[in-house]
Amino acid sequence: MSADHECCGVTRRRVLEGGAALAVLGSVRPGLAAEAMPQAPPISPTDPGISTMDVHLTVNGTAQSLSLDTRTTLLDALREHLGFTGTKKGCDHGQCGACTVLVEGRRINACLTLAAMHDGDHITTIEGLATGEQLHPMQAAFVHHDGYQCGYCTPGQIMSAVGMLDEAKRGFPSVVTADLKAHPELDDHEVRERMSGNICRCSAYPNIVAAIQDAKGAA
Amino acid sequence: MKTFTYERPTTVAAAAQALAAKPDSKFIAGGTNLLDLMKLEVETPAHLIDVNKLPLDAVEDTPDGGLRIGALVRNSDLAADPRVRKSYGVLGRALLAGASGQLRNKATTAGNLLQRTRCYYFYDVTQPCNKREPGSGCSAIGGFNRVLAVLGTSDHCITTHPSDMAVAMQVLDAKVETTAADGATRTIPLAEFYRLPEATPQLETNLKTGEIITAVTLPPPPPGVQIYRKVRDRASYAFALVSVAAIVDTADGQVRSARLAFGGLAPKPWRSASAEAALTNQKAGAPAFAGAGEALVQGAKGSGHNDFKIPLVQRTLSAVLTQATLNA
Numbered sequence: 001m002s003a004d005h006e007c008c009g010v011t012r013r014r015v016l017e018g019g020a021a022l023a024v025l026g027s028v029r030p031g032l033a034a035e036a037m038p039q040a041p042p043i044s045p046t047d048p049g050i051s052t053m054d055v056h057l058t059v060n061g062t063a064q065s066l067s068l069d070t071r072t073t074l075l076d077a078l079r080e081h082l083g084f085t086g087t088k089k090g091c092d093h094g095q096c097g098a099c100t101v102l103v104e105g106r107r108i109n110a111c112l113t114l115a116a117m118h119d120g121d122h123i124t125t126i127e128g129l130a131t132g133e134q135l136h137p138m139q140a141a142f143v144h145h146d147g148y149q150c151g152y153c154t155p156g157q158i159m160s161a162v163g164m165l166d167e168a169k170r171g172f173p174s175v176v177t178a179d180l181k182a183h184p185e186l187d188d189h190e191v192r193e194r195m196s197g198n199i200c201r202c203s204a205y206p207n208i209v210a211a212i213q214d215a216k217g218a219a
Numbered sequence: 220m221k222t223f224t225y226e227r228p229t230t231v232a233a234a235a236q237a238l239a240a241k242p243d244s245k246f247i248a249g250g251t252n253l254l255d256l257m258k259l260e261v262e263t264p265a266h267l268i269d270v271n272k273l274p275l276d277a278v279e280d281t282p283d284g285g286l287r288i289g290a291l292v293r294n295s296d297l298a299a300d301p302r303v304r305k306s307y308g309v310l311g312r313a314l315l316a317g318a319s320g321q322l323r324n325k326a327t328t329a330g331n332l333l334q335r336t337r338c339y340y341f342y343d344v345t346q347p348c349n350k351r352e353p354g355s356g357c358s359a360i361g362g363f364n365r366v367l368a369v370l371g372t373s374d375h376c377i378t379t380h381p382s383d384m385a386v387a388m389q390v391l392d393a394k395v396e397t398t399a400a401d402g403a404t405r406t407i408p409l410a411e412f413y414r415l416p417e418a419t420p421q422l423e424t425n426l427k428t429g430e431i432i433t434a435v436t437l438p439p440p441p442p443g444v445q446i447y448r449k450v451r452d453r454a455s456y457a458f459a460l461v462s463v464a465a466i467v468d469t470a471d472g473q474v475r476s477a478r479l480a481f482g483g484l485a486p487k488p489w490r491s492a493s494a495e496a497a498l499t500n501q502k503a504g505a506p507a508f509a510g511a512g513e514a515l516v517q518g519a520k521g522s523g524h525n526d527f528k529i530p531l532v533q534r535t536l537s538a539v540l541t542q543a544t545l546n547a
Contacts, residue, residue, distance in 0.1 A: 049222050051223065053225060069222075070222070071223070094251055094322060097319065112255060112322075113325065114247075163324075167320065173299065174315055175315035177315075197318075
C-alpha cells in the first residue's frame, strides 16, 4: 500500500508545505481546529425545552463520548463538538455533498443524519484518511491532478470518491451501467454519474475525474 | 429545528406502540427527507422514533417466486441485489435514477415510499399550502408550477410524488405490508396505498395512525422488456419532470401486454390502465404508441408553466415503447 501512496510523488509533508493542505487533509490536525475554535456553548440544564442524550462515536479510530442536544446532526457533532472541521457544511440539506463522511465504510451526507442515530458507529472523516505522513492515494491523486480550485468541496469529493470506489469494487451498478447484471467498469461516464452528489462551484470536474481514475487502482 | 425527544425501539411492536402513544411523533429511518423538512420547520415532530434497529433489513425470496423487501433495506443495497439486477431491472434502474450515491446509502424502502413532495410552496413556510397547513390555500395554482402535476390534481393541491422507486413498484404490482399498534398485520396493494389530494391534500396514504410499514413484496417478474426512463433538468441527481416505467411483452410484432406507470405527472405514482389497454393486442408501432399517449393524457390539466409535461410524457412514452419493441 505504501508504494501506491507514493504513486504521485506527494507526501503529507509536501502537501503541508503547499497551499493544498486544507483542501486534501481537511485541516492541519484535528486538535488544532478544536483549539482555534471555541466549542459549541454548553447546553443550559435549566432550559426545559431541550432534550439531550449521550452519544458514543468512534471517529477515525478514536472513541468519543458526547452529551448532545437531540437535534445535533452528525455534521455538527463532528465540526462543532469534536473539532473535525475538515468535513464541510455547504448547503446543510444534502444537495452539495461537502459534508460526505464514511459511516461503517459507507459514504453518506453527515448533514442529513442525527448524531444520535449513529451511537456506536465508526466514522471516517477526511482527517482520518492519511496514514501518518502518507497521504491516502485519493488525496495524493487530487493534489497531483489539481482536482480543486477553492478547495471547499474537496474533503467531501475525496471521501465520496473513496466510498464510491468501494461500492464499485463490490459491484454496485449505477444508472448508466449498460448491463445491470455485469460487474461495472468505471469509465469517465460512470465516475461522473456516481459522483453527481458532490457539487464543485469552481467546476474542477475534469481534474476530479482524472484524479479518481488515477487513484482507482490504488485506493 | 424544533426540539424533540428521541427513542430507539428494537421491535416492530414497540415501534408501532410508541407511535400510537404519542400522536405528535414520527418514525425516522434514513432521515434524508425528514431532517431536511425539520430544519425548515415544515415538519415539527415533538418525538422521533428511530426505527433503524428494527430487524427489517433483509431481501428474501417469497414462495411464489417474488421478493420480499424489508422496510429498512437501503436504496443502494436493493439496487445492487443480484435478484433485482437480474429480474426486476425496472426497479433497479428507477432506484439508481433517484438522488445521489450518498443519499441512496441512507434512504430506505419504506422511507422512499413515504417521502414528501418537493413542491416549492410546501417547503416555503411563509407561503400558504394546503398540504402543510390545511385550509390555507394553494400557492402553486397560479404560482410557479413548472415541476408540478397535470393528472390527479384538485383545486386544493397540484403536487407531484417525487419517488422513482415507487413508480417502478407500481408497474410491478407491489404490495405494502404493515403492522399496527395492536399487532394486527395487513397487506395493501401499492395501487391502493396512496390517496389523491382532493380536498384533503395533507392525507397522502391510507396508513392508519400507529401503523408501521414492515416490507414491500413483489410478485414474480412479469414477462416482457423492462424499462425505466427519466427525463429531468440535468443528467443526474434531479427529480423527474416526467418518468416512465414500462414492462412490455411482445410477440410477432404484436403487443401482448403492456404495464405502464408514470412519475412526475401526479400526486401519486400514476398507473394508466387506459394507456395499457390502448396497446394490448395492437401492432407495435408509432400509431399504437401515439394512441397510448393520448389515452394517458385524457383529462390532463396543466397549470401554465407545467403545460409542457403533457406533450413531453407522450413523446417519452413513444420513445420507451419504441425501445421496448425494437426486437418484437
